[in-house]
Amino acid sequence: MDTMSCYACLLKSRAAENLGDLELNIMGENCVVVAFEKGETIFKQNALSSNIIYLQTGLVKLIIDGPQRKQILQIKKAPCYLGLPTTMGDKINHYSAVALEPTAACFIDIETFKQLLRMNTNFSYEIILELCKNELDHFHRCVNLVQSQIFGRLAANLLYFANEIYDSDEFDLPLSRNEMADLICTSRETVSRSLNELAEENVIEIQGKHLRITNKDMLRKIKEKG
């Protein structure tokens, strides 16, 4: 288990750019980087949480076991912090994180992280900024899920993949139909049918997981109209 040299890290977070040499040394001595394969769990709901996770590279799903079914809370792309709410907010994790691609994650000791928050206000500011943006995303996602029908929900999430994750209108879905269903709160059958219908309407092209958005304006309209 190597301690990291955060000082020399080329994948530092925006927040960590604000840390001085001394602070980076403190972080480096209390931090390890771990590689995860697709499908591996990075942290698990109900387990004790004692680390802040920083995603250096890769893609992750956050999932929570609800009273009825599994629910995908969010898809997160590196670079970003994971588990700030779940590590700072309680002793145990309220959700799990699973890698969707090969992923590299730094595990930072929670006490060290708190110490840095107190020491360096610019660092703290960037952390708060990330948390706030994240909360706004969640609010919008929540409204979309509650107030839109299937096509609105599907459209919003396809646009999210294109705009926020892949920066391209053509990409491979990182999720199975079943996981897509967990993401937009429906059944896998409905996801299959809806994707095929969007293809019939020439809004997207879909072959297996490969997806291309061919009529983005229409997809936006579908998202807005719900």
Added chain:
DNA sequence: GCATTAACCACAG
């Protein structure tokens, strides 16, 4: 009533 939406089930690649 009748139409629409979407879940659940069963079965087949």
Added chain:
DNA sequence: CTGTGGTTAATGC
């Protein structure tokens, strides 16, 4: 793991 067809329940004209 996916796609399809049938059935069913809820909701809205």
